[in-house]
Each structure stands twice: as C-alpha cells, then as structure tokens.
Amino acid sequence: MMLDAKWIKSKDMGDVCPRFTKTFTLEKPLQSAILAITARGAYEATLNGQRVGDFVLAPGWTNYEKRLQVQTYDVTELLEENNTLSIQLAKGWYGLYGSWFTPSYQRVFENREQAVLCELTLTFADGTRQVIGSDESFTVTQSQIRFCDIYDGVICDATAPRTPLGQAVLAQNQDKSMLIPQQGETIGTHERLKPIGVITTPKGETVLDFGQNMTGTLSVTLTAKAGEELNVSFAEILDADGNFYTANYRDAKAQYQYICKEGQQTFMPTLTFYGFRYVRIDAAPEGITPDCFTAVVMHSNLRQTGRIITTHSKLQQLFQNVLWGQKSNYLDVPTDCPQRDERLGWTGDAQVFIKAAAYNYDVYRFFTKWLADLQSEQMENGAIPPVIPAMVDCLISAAWADAVTICPWQLYQTYGKTEILTQTFDSMKRWVDYITNTTTTKGLWTGGGHYGDWLELTAPFGECKGQTRDDLIATAFYAHSAELIGMVGDVLGQDVTEYKALYETIKQTFIQTFEGTYATQTEMVLALQFNLTPNPEEVAADLAQRIHDDGDKIQTGFLGTPYILHVLTRYGYTDLAYTLLLRKEYPSWLYPVTRGATTIWEHWDGITPDNRLWPEGMNSFNHYAYGAVADWLYEVAAGITPKQAGFASIRFEPHPCPAIGSLGAEFETPHGLARSFWRYTADGQVVYEITTPVSATAVINGKTYELTPGSYRF
Ligand code: BGC
Numbered sequence: 111m112m113l114d115a116k117w118i119k120s121k122d123m124g125d126v127c128p129r130f131t132k133t134f135t136l137e138k139p140l141q142s143a144i145l146a147i148t149a150r151g152a153y154e155a156t157l158n159g160q161r162v163g164d165f166v167l168a169p170g171w172t173n174y175e176k177r178l179q180v181q182t183y184d185v186t187e188l189l190e191e192n193n194t195l196s197i198q199l200a201k202g203w204y205g206l207y208g209s210w211f212t213p214s215y216q217r218v219f220e221n222r223e224q225a226v227l228c229e230l231t232l233t234f235a236d237g238t239r240q241v242i243g244s245d246e247s248f249t250v251t252q253s254q255i256r257f258c259d260i261y262d263g264v265i266c267d268a269t270a271p272r273t274p275l276g277q278a279v280l281a282q283n284q285d286k287s288m289l290i291p292q293q294g295e296t297i298g299t300h301e302r303l304k305p306i307g308v309i310t311t312p313k314g315e316t317v318l319d320f321g322q323n324m325t326g327t328l329s330v331t332l333t334a335k336a337g338e339e340l341n342v343s344f345a346e347i348l349d350a351d352g353n354f355y356t357a358n359y360r361d362a363k364a365q366y367q368y369i370c371k372e373g374q375q376t377f378m379p380t381l382t383f384y385g386f387r388y389v390r391i392d393a394a395p396e397g398i399t400p401d402c403f404t405a406v407v408m409h410s411n412l413r414q415t416g417r418i419i420t421t422h423s424k425l426q427q428l429f430q431n432v433l434w435g436q437k438s439n440y441l442d443v444p445t446d447c448p449q450r451d452e453r454l455g456w457t458g459d460a461q462v463f464i465k466a467a468a469y470n471y472d473v474y475r476f477f478t479k480w481l482a483d484l485q486s487e488q489m490e491n492g493a494i495p496p497v498i499p500a501m502v503d504c505l506i507s508a509a510w511a512d513a514v515t516i517c518p519w520q521l522y523q524t525y526g527k528t529e530i531l532t533q534t535f536d537s538m539k540r541w542v543d544y545i546t547n548t549t550t551t552k553g554l555w556t557g558g559g560h561y562g563d564w565l566e567l568t569a570p571f572g573e574c575k576g577q578t579r580d581d582l583i584a585t586a587f588y589a590h591s592a593e594l595i596g597m598v599g600d601v602l603g604q605d606v607t608e609y610k611a612l613y614e615t616i617k618q619t620f621i622q623t624f625e626g627t628y629a630t631q632t633e634m635v636l637a638l639q640f641n642l643t644p645n646p647e648e649v650a651a652d653l654a655q656r657i658h659d660d661g662d663k664i665q666t667g668f669l670g671t672p673y674i675l676h677v678l679t680r681y682g683y684t685d686l687a688y689t690l691l692l693r694k695e696y697p698s699w700l701y702p703v704t705r706g707a708t709t710i711w712e713h714w715d716g717i718t719p720d721n722r723l724w725p726e727g728m729n730s731f732n733h734y735a736y737g738a739v740a741d742w743l744y745e746v747a748a749g750i751t752p753k754q755a756g757f758a759s760i761r762f763e764p765h766p767c768p769a770i771g772s773l774g775a776e777f778e779t780p781h782g783l784a785r786s787f788w789r790y791t792a793d794g795q796v797v798y799e800i801t802t803p804v805s806a807t808a809v810i811n812g813k814t815y816e817l818t819p820g821s822y823r824f
Contacts, residue, residue, distance in 0.1 A: 111180060111289045112146060115229040115243035117281035120250040123224060127255040127381070130197040130226055130248045130278055136189060139235040143189050147228040148180040148289065150281075152202025152381050155228070157188040157195055165296040166380045166408060170442040171203040171455075172479075173499040175218070176486045179292045185230070195242075197226050200258040200381035203499075208261065208451045209361055212503050225281035227289075248278040255381070261362035261451045264379040268371035269336050294410070294479030297442055299326070299380070301407040305400045309388075311353045316391045317345075318400055323387040323709040323732050325438040325448040326407040329378035334370035334395035340377075341393040342366045344386035346449060346731040350721040354390045357726035362451040370395060383408050385438065385449025385732055387708065409437040412471035418743045419787075420773040424694065427703045429743065435710040435734035436467055443480055443499070447712065447730035455480065455498040458510035458561060459735050462672045464517050466740035468524040469777055477521055478530060484514060485537045492544030494537075496561070506544075507560040508584035509669050514541045515591040519598065525780055526756015531598050538595050542609065545588050553619030555584035563632040565713055566667030567697055572725045576667060578632040582624050583669060586636040589616040593640070601755075617642055631656055632670030638677040650681030657686060663697055664690050664714070672738035679746050679765065687746070688767045691739070695719070699739055710737040748775030748786045753807060756780050762808040762817075764788050766796045779803060785821075798824040 120128035145162060147155055148169045155162040162183050169179045207219045230242040252273040257265040306321035323346050330340060344364045349355040356364070364384050368377045389403065418429040439445045444460040444467075445453050460480070467473050484498045494511035495503050518534040521527070550557035560580045568576030592613040599606025620642045628634045634653040637643045657663070666674050678687040694700045697714040705717055712733035713724045723729060745751045749764035757779035766788040767773075774787030782803025788796055798810055799821070806817040810824045 112227055112229050112243070112286055114241040115227050116245045117150070117225040117227050117284050117286075118244045118246070118248055118278035119223060119225040119281045120275050121279045122275050125257045126252045127198060127200045127258050128250050128275065129253040129272070130199065130244070130250055132195045132242065132248045133193065134195070134242060135192050136232070140186065140189060140232060141235050142184070142233045143186045144231045145183045145185045145195075145228060146180050146231070147183070147197070147226070148178055149197075149199055149202070149204075149224070149226045150174060150178070150222065151199045151204045151224040151226070153200075153226055154198045154381065155196065157185050158190055158193055160188050162188065164298055166299060167202060167297050167383070167442065169292075170294055170297065171499060173483050173486050174204055174222075174288070176288050177290050177483060178288045179294070180289050181292050181296075195228075195230065197228065198253055198255070198381070199224060199226055200255060201260070202381065203260060206260050206501070208501070210451075211501050214503060215501050223281050223283055225283075227286070244278070246277050246280060250275040250278050258379070258381050260382055260453070261364070263363055263365035263384065264382050265365065265367040266377060266379065267369040268375065268377070269369055293482065294442060295476050296411050297408060298411045299406050299408055300437070302329075303405040303407070305403060308400050309348070309352070311348065312351050313353045315354050317348070317354055318389045318391070318403055320387055320389070320405040321708070322434065323385070323438070323707075324405065324407050324434065325383055325385050325409060325441060325732070326405055327379055327383055328366060328389060329376060329404045329406050330368070330402050331374070331376040332370070332395060332398055332402045333374045334372070336370065336372040338370045338395035339393045340368040340370065340395065340398070343390045343392055344384045344449075345388045345390065346386060347717070348388065349723065354388065355723075358450060358723075358729040358731075360450045360452075360727065362449065364449070378406060380408075383441065383448065385447065385453075407437065408441065410440045410442055410476055412440060412473060412476060414470065415472050415778040416469040416744060416776065418740065418748065418773065418775050421771040422692075422769075422773070424700045424703045425692070425770065425773070428699055429740060431703065431707055431709050432466060432734070432737035432740040433470055434708060435732060435737045436463070436470055438709060438732045439734050440467070440471070440473070440476060443483075444477075447733050449732060450730060454501055456510070457484070457494065457496055457498055457513035458507065458564065458668060459733070461509070461513040461516040462668055463734045463738050464520045465672075466738050466744075468520060469741060469744045474521055474525045474527065474530075477517055478533070481514075481517060481530070481534055485534065488514070488537055488540060491547070492540035494541055505559045505561060508555060508558065508580075508587040510561060511541060512587045512591050514538055515594040519594050522601070522755055523752055524756070526754075526758060528601060531602055535598055535602060535604065538591065538598065539609070542588070542591050542595060542612070546612065553615045554581060554623060555588040556581050558584055560584055563630070563667035563669045566630070566632060566670065567665040567714060568630055571715065571718075574728070576630070578630045578667075578670070582633055583636065585616060585620050585623070586640050586642060589613060589620060589642060590640045592616055628652065631660070631665045631674065632667065635666065635670045635674050635677055638681070639673040646681060650677065650683065653677070654683050654686055657690070662686075662689055662693070665697075668735045671736055672741070675739065675742040676746065679742075684746070684765050687742070688769065691742075692769055699736065707731065710734050743773070744775045744777060747773055750775055750777055750784050750786050757784065757804065759804050760784055760802055760806040762786050762800050762802070762806055764798060764810070766790065768794070774799070800824070
C-alpha cells in the first residue's frame with residue numbers, strides 16, 4: 111500500500127502545526143484523480159483551497175504502531191490545470207498524552223514522530239497514469255495553528271505569517287506495514303446549536319449556555335481588528351453558586367485562544383474537540399454578541415436506527431440523554447467521557463452499553479474496527495488491557511476485558527452477521543484461557559485485580575469501589591465468557607466441548623462458593639443474569655427484598671445496573687423495576703433529569719441533593735454507562751427482542767405501566783422496521799400497536815399470537 115509515497119515531516123516540529131504543500135500542473139486531459147492519505151497525527155487536506163472530504167480528526171484513532179487507517183478520496187472534481195495540494199498536520203490522538211498514563215505508554219508517546227503520507231493517482235484520458243507521492247519535494251510552512259492538542263485545545267493566530275520551513279524531510283520511521291484501508295466509520299460535524307441564554311455568574315463571568323452537554327467544537331463568526339483576542343473556556347456544569355466550573359476537566363486545559371485578523375472572519379477548530387455545554391468568554395473583541403457563536407457537534411457518522419417515544423416527559427428526557435451520551439462518546443472509539451484528561455476507550459464502559467448502543471444507532475462497522483484494535487492489543491498471554499487503544503495498563507479486570515466476548519456476541523444478536531464472530535473467536539478463547547491459566551482457584555477466578563462494580567453506592571461518598579466481592583464478579587464474568595464461547599462455537603460449527611465443560615465447572619464452583627452468601631444487589635443480579643444459581647426464584651425474591659430494605663433504591667454500579675431491571679422482570683418483579691426506573695429522587699436514573707441533566711452522569715451522585723459535587727478528580731457529566739437502561743426500554747418496556755440473531759424473527763412482549771401513560775419503540779432491524787407501542791385509554795384499557803417486518807411471536811396480556819409481517823392492533 112502507498113508504494114510511491116514516503117513518510118515526510120517538518121524538520122522543525124515545535125508546537126506550531128506544520129502545513130505541507132505540493133504544487134503540480136496537469137499536462138493533459140484528466141479522467142480521474144484519487145488521493146490516498148494518512149498521518150501519524152491528525153490531518154486536513156485541501157486541493158486548490160477546497161477541503162478534501164469531510165472526515166474530521168482523520169485518520170481516526172487506532173493502535174497506530176499496528177494499525178493505521180488510510181483514507182481514499184475521489185478528488186477529480188477539485189483539480190484544475192495548476193494545482194496546490196496542502197495538508198495541515200496536528201498531533202491528534204497520535205500525540206494523546208496524560209500525565210497519569212503508565213510509564214510504558216509514556217515511552218511509546220515519546221518515540222512518536224508526527225508525519226504524513228499521501229499518494230495522488232492521476233489517470234488521464236489517454237489511459238496513462240501519474241502518481242504523486244509524498245516526498246522531499248513537498249514544502250513546509252508554519253500554519254496559523256500555533257498549538258493544538260486533544261486535551262489542551264487550540265491556539266490559532268490569524269495574523270501569524272506562514273513562515274517557510276523549507277523542504278519536507280523524510281521521517282525516520284518509514285514503516286508502512288501497519289497501513290490498512292479505512293475500516294471504521296468516519297467522524298463528522300453534526301448538529302449546530304446556538305446559545306439559549308447568556309449568564310452573568312456571581313463571580314461576574316459572562317457565560318453562554320448552549321442548552322445541551324455535547325462533544326464538539328465552537329465556531330465563531332465575527333468582525334475584529336487584527337490582533338484582538340477571543341479567549342474562551344469550556345465547562346459542563348455551573349457549580350452550586352452558579353459559577354463556571356472546570357475542576358472536573360483535571361489536567362485537560364481545553365483552551366481556545368484565537369487571535370483575530372482584520373475584518374470579518376470565521377474560526378472553527380476541528381483538529382481537537384471539547385466536551386461542554388457552557389462557554390465562558392474570557393476575552394473578546396468589542397461588539398461580539400452571543401449570536402456570533404455556534405456550538406458544532408462532532409461524532410462518528412452513525413445512522414440512528416432506534417428511538418423510544420413516550421408521553422412521560424422525564425423518561426423521554428432520560429432517553430434523549432442516553433442518545434447524547436452515545437453521540438458524545440462514539441468518536442471513532444467508544445470512550446468513557448469527552449472532557450477530562452482521559453477520553454479513553456474503556457472496555458468495561460463499552461461492553462455495558464453496547465446493547466443499548468446497537469438499538470440506538472447502527473454500530474456494526476464502528477465496533478468491528480474497535481474490536482480489531484482490541485485484538486491487536488491483546489497480550490501474548492491472552493490478557494486484554496482495560497483501555498483500547500492501550501494507554502494505561504493498570505488492571506486486567508473482569509467485566510472490562512470481557513468486552514472481547516460480550517461485544518461481538520451483541521453485534522451478532524443485533525445484526526445477525528457471523529463475520530464478527532469469526533474475526534474475534536480466537537481472541538475470546540485466548541482471553542478465557544488467560545483466566546484459566548492465572549486463577550489461583552480452579553473453577554473460580556481468584557487472585558486477580560479488578561475494578562469491581564465500579565461506582566456502586568455501597569461505597570462511601572467519593573470512593574469508587576463498593577462491597578460487591580471481586581472474586582464473585584470475576585467468576586461470574588468468567589462463566590459468562592466461557593458460556594458465550596460455547597454459543598459462538600455452535601454458531602460457527604467449531605468444537606467447543608472444552609469450553610462448555612469449563613462453563614459447567616465454573617457454574618458449579620460458583621454455586622458451591624457463593625450460593626446463599628449474596629451481600630449486595632449486584633451480587634444477586636449477576637447470579638441471576640448469568641444463570642449461576644439453582645434457585646433463581648429465591649434469589650430474585652431476596653433481591654426484591656434487598657431493594658425494599660434499601661428503600662426501593664438502586665445501589666448498583668457499572669456492572670449491576672445494566673442487568674437489574676432485566677432480572678427483576680424475568681422473575682416477575684416488573685412493578686419493582688418500574689418503581690426503580692421512575693424514581694425521581696436520588697439515587698435514580700431520573701434524579702439527574704430533575705437536576706437539568708442533558709446527558710448521562712458518571713455518578714448517581716455527581717451532584718448530590720444537597721448540592722455537593724463528587725470529588726473533582728472523577729466527576730464526568732457525560733459518561734454513558736448508566737444509559738444502558740435504554741436496552742430495557744426497548745426490550746422490556748416496549749418489548750422488542752430478537753427471537754433469532756439479527757431479528758430474523760422477533761418476539762414482542764410489551765410491558766405497559768399506567769404511571770407512564772404511553773410508550774413505544776421503533777427499531778430498524780436488518781430486515782425492516784419493527785415497532786411496538788402501547789397506551790392507556792381514558793377507561794384504563796391498554797391499546798397495543800405492533801409492526802413486524804418478519805414473522806414474530808407476540809405475547810400480549812399473557813396471550814401468545816403468531817404474526818406474519820405486517821401491522822397489528824390489540
Ligand atoms: C473511567 C471509567 C472506567 C474506569 C475504570 C475511569 O476513570 O472514567 O469509566 O471504566 O476508570 O474503572
């Protein structure tokens with residue numbers, strides 16, 4: 111790939127972002143022109159001043175040492191007789207660096223050399239070809255982007271001269287073996303939001319409120335004198351006093367400093383991004399008004415495939431918050447959060463949310479690419495780092511690393527494609543073998559270090575790990591992964607006798623060790639969800655009792671939360687599930703909604719009822735994990751589940767709730783639109799409407815109906 115191109119860089123790689131230029135003339139009539147391009151960094155290319163493509167933060171984020179995506183653009187229409195190809199380079203995720211990353215990754219970072227690689231293939235009308243590859247004939251100038259970093263933001267000086275830096279030089283590292291064609295979704299700009307208000311805070315700050323927490327950038331169009339500055343800061347929330355609050359960004363400076371040129375101009379940085387709802391104006395040219403500003407949302411280009419529609423306004427807002435949480439954190443990699451000096455591909459977060467994610471948007475391609483990265487980071491002994499692409503190698507944790515089994519299986523369930531199972535099957539087995547080879551007790555996973563039921567409420571305020579036992583969680587997920595391998599093997603026609611036997615051993619050992627000792631909501635939830643108890647009815651009754659004893663409040667963290675409503679419904683406690691879902695006081699899903707949240711918070715108590723903030727070291731207001739509840743809205747409240755993988759046939763079993771009034775889901779299955787709505791009439795009857803694109807079984811009010819494709823009313 112890219113045989114006629116060489117990796118080039120600027121001989122002067124300071125903070126100022128370089129721009130590479132090549133001029134060329136077309137000697138004869140052109141038939142087509144294809145530009146293949148990538149970078150060790152983030153790039154934006156123009157041809158004759160016109161932007162090539164609209165992929166922001168290209169080439170995306172992968173494990174760059176092993177996999178680097180190449181983008182290909184048809185640029186025929188952009189060419190003239192005399193042409194200038196220009197490539198702006200910034201650090202991008204290639205230069206992502208947090209002071210708290212583990213030393214081994216700091217070394218990777220230090221050795222990274224920013225460079226670009228491109229190849230323009232011209233095919234002429236007479237059938238001849240000419241290839242222009244990046245080499246030392248490209249020239250380099252300083253750009254007006256004086257500084258650009260994912261965490262720290264941008265400084266742009268529109269008055270700065272474009273100082274020539276001579277010819278490009280060859281990068282030391284000329285390796286092209288890691289190049290792959292674009293595999294994931296591209297990233298684009300989406301909604302454009304105007305400020306809904308201007309706030310003067312008690313401290314006297316001027317703050318624009320965009321009304322929505324989001325990931326994106328800020329566009330400004332203004333008239334200024336050369337040299338005037340526009341400096342702004344970003345925040346997700348205002349503090350209890352109503353002042354601008356940025357402490358939870360930790361070391362991410364998230365700066366935005368623009369030195370204006372003379373006259374009318376627009377500035378919109380797209381080689382970095384911000385997680386924000388509020389923008390503080392720290393300095394601005396005279397005459398600037400809120401209308402000069404537009405927040406521009408950025409996320410992977412995903413097609414929305416599902417929606418929940420309800421007359422319960424707080425529940426509807428919760429669902430909107432789930433969508434915004436997903437959009438904000440599906441930026442080429444499924445990240446934990448988009449604002450602090452983290453924004454990493456945490457595997458645990460990705461796996462707990464993937465089912466909801468796959469209802470909301472078509473995520474098949476997005477995850478195929480990320481799972482390939484995960485596989486490329488899998489260690490020789492089968493271990494999987496907690497963050498993909500790897501940046502930190504803290505813990506090889508249960509439920510985080512199990513993303514390797516859970517994510518492909520979910521993709522198969524939603525989309526029905528076996529390719530993803532074939533791609534990942536070997537990695538799944540290597541992961542489970544890792545546990546088998548390292549556990550200190552056969553049949554359990556003991557001796558490991560784990561994140562546990564992260565942020566469960568059995569921990570004191572400000573601490574992340576509660577009372578759910580690590581060994582119980584680890585063994586439950588060990589069983590689940592072994593079981594999934596058995597199921598994947600059956601789909602693929604592979605011999606998985608060994609893993610099926612392993613699953614039985616783990617299950618029996620789990621029961622011998624933990625049955626009758628469950629101490630937290632999550633412990634019972636996991637035993638039920640993964641079928642690890644011979645007495646599910648009893649455990650479910652205990653769980654219901656425990657929830658009542660806890661004041662009808664949820665206590666679970668990242669691991670128990672996605673399953674708790676499902677297991678309650680499965681064992682006949684749907685009313686209790688609705689009680690938890692519709693609770694508005696802390697702790698609950700709707701509590702943040704009552705506090706004006708527009709995204710899902712990292713913590714149940716990110717802001718406490720008495721207005722304390724969770725310690726600033728870890729308090730994101732845009733973390734999707736608890737948004738996993740949306741999958742229960744689709745599958746149980748509206749009642750749409752795949753009866754066969756990929757929704758080749760469907761089961762409809764809606765669960766109406768009088769306190770909600772009406773609720774429905776629409777989901778574009780691979781076979782067409784599935785729809786399930788229910789509503790209460792004035793006399794307390796329930797009307798059901800179901801549309802199925804394939805044959806289906808509907809369970810309505812305890813009665814079973816076999817349906818052929820079509821629309822029905824009950
Ligand atoms: C992240 C989480 C992640 C966790 C690991 C945090 O810093 O934000 O979402 O899963 O670390 O326990």
